[in-house]
Amino acid sequence: MIKEVFFQNKHFKDLNPLVVGYEQCSPGYSCGPEIRHNYWIQYVISGCGVFELESKKYNLKSNQAFIIPPSKKVFFRADDKTPWAYTWIGFNGEYAKMLERLKSPIINIDYSFFKDLLDCKNFPGMEADFLAGKLFMIFSHIFTKQYPGNYIKFVKEYLSSYYSQTVRVHEIADILGLNPNYLSTLFKAETGKSIRDSLMEIRMNKAMGIINNQHYNVTTVASMVGYTDIYAFSKHFKKRFGHSPRYFINKSNPDK
Numbered sequence: 001m002i003k004e005v006f007f008q009n010k011h012f013k014d015l016n017p018l019v020v021g022y023e024q025c026s027p028g029y030s031c032g033p034e035i036r037h038n039y040w041i042q043y044v045i046s047g048c049g050v051f052e053l054e055s056k057k058y059n060l061k062s063n064q065a066f067i068i069p070p071s072k073k074v075f076f077r078a079d080d081k082t083p084w085a086y087t088w089i090g091f092n093g094e095y096a097k098m099l100e101r102l103k104s105p106i107i108n109i110d111y112s113f114f115k116d117l118l119d120c121k122n123f124p125g126m127e128a129d130f131l132a133g134k135l136f137m138i139f140s141h142i143f144t145k146q147y148p149g150n151y152i153k154f155v156k157e158y159l160s161s162y163y164s165q166t167v168r169v170h171e172i173a174d175i176l177g178l179n180p181n182y183l184s185t186l187f188k189a190e191t192g193k194s195i196r197d198s199l200m201e202i203r204m205n206k207a208m209g210i211i212n213n214q215h216y217n218v219t220t221v222a223s224m225v226g227y228t229d230i231y232a233f234s235k236h237f238k239k240r241f242g243h244s245p246r247y248f249i250n251k252s253n254p255d256k
Contacts, residue, residue, distance in 0.1 A: 005118060007127035014171060015139065016093040017131035020117045024085040025049070025078035032075035039096045040068040040088055041107075041138065042076075043114040047084035051076045053105050060084070060106065065114070067105040087114050091135060094165070095175060098143070101161075113138050140177035151176055151183065152190045156198070163202045164226045169195050203227070204240040211248045218245050 004021035018038055025047075033052075043065040051058045051066045052075040060066060062084075068074050070092075078084050117134060120127040143154060158172055172195070173180040187195050203225040210221050222233035222245075237245045 003118060005121050005127065007120065008125070010128040012093060012128065012132055014093050014095045014174075015091060015132055015135040017089060017091045017128050017135060019090040020088065020120060020131060022085070022087045022118060025083040027080045027083045028078060029083060030075065030077035033073050034075070035071060035073055036068055036090075037070050038090050038092045039070060039099060040090045041065050042068065042086045042088040043109070043111070045085045045087060045111065045114075047079060047082045049076060049078045049084040051105075058106050063108065063111060065107040065109055067099050067102070067107065069100055069105070087117055089114075089117055089131065089135065091131075095139060095171075098139070098158075098161075098175075101157075102142070107142060109138070109141060113141060136174055137177070139175050143175060151178065152187055155183070155187055155195060159195070159199050159202055163199060163206060164224060166226070167199055200236055201240070204237055207233075207237060207245065208241065208248065211245060212252055215252075216249075218249065221245060221249075 002021065002023040004019060006019055007017075009018060010016070044060050044062050046062050048059065048061040051060055053066075053068075054072050054074075058066065066076070113134070117131065120130045123130050154176065155172055158175075159167065169184055170180040173183045176183065178186075184195055187193075187198075191198065193201070207221050207225045210216060210224055216224070218234065219230050222228075222230050225233075227233035234244055234246075241248070
C-alpha cells in the first residue's frame with residue numbers, strides 16, 4: 001500500500017518541501033539503484049530493510065531514518081520476513097545541503113517528528129507551509145543532537161561554510177530551535193564576539209587569502225566573500241588589515 005501527497009511547490013528558499021508519502025512494502029520489495037535530484041528523508045516506522053548509498057550498506061530497523069542526497073546512487077530493499085513500512089519527505093533548499101556534513105546518512109529519531117506528515121492534506125493550499133515547519137523541527141533535532149549543548153561549534157561551522165552567502169542570525173537560530181537573541185547572547189558570552197563580527201572576520205581572512213593567491217579586482221573579491229556593497233567591503237577590510245584591499249592587490253601583483 002502506498003500513499004503519496006503532491007502539492008504546490010512554493011519554492012521556499014531555506015527548506016522547500018516537494019512531496020510526502022507512506023508505503024507498507026511487500027517482502028523483498030526494492031527500489032533502485034537510482035539517482036534522485038532532490039533530498040529525501042525516509043523514516044522506518046516498522047519492520048526492517050537494507051539501504052545502500054554509493055555501495056556502502058546499512059541495515060535499518062524501526063525508529064531510524066535514512067537520508068537520500070541528490071546525485072548519488074542509492075538502493076534500498078525491504079526485509080523478506082519483516083518488510084518495513086516507511087514514510088518520507090522530499091525537499092530542496094539552501095539548508096538541505098547541510099545534511100551532507102553529517103557523519104552518517106542514518107538518523108536515530110523519534111517517530112513523533114514524522115507521524116503526521118500526511119496530515120498536510122488537511123490544509124489545502126498550505127501543505128508546503130505545514131511541511132516546512134516539520135522540516136525545521138527535524139533539522140533542529142538532527143543538528144542539536146549532533147552538537148549536544150555545543151551550539152557555538154555549530155554556528156562557527158555554519159559561518160565557515162556559508163560566509164559567501166547572505167547569513168542571517170535568525171535563520172541559524174531557526175535550525176537550532178533557539179531564540180535568535182538567546183543564541184547571540186550565548187555566542188558572545190562564549191567567544192567574546194558577536195556572530196556578525198565573527199562572520200566579518202571570516203570574510204576578511206578569506207578575502208586576504210584570495211588576494212594573496214589569485215589576481216582579482218576588488219569587486220570580484222568582495223562578491224566572492226559575500227559582499228554586494230564594495231564600499232562596505234573596503235571599509236571593513238581596511239579596518240581589519242590597516243590598508244585598502246586595492247593596496248594589497250597591487251602589492252601582490254606589482255606588474256599589473
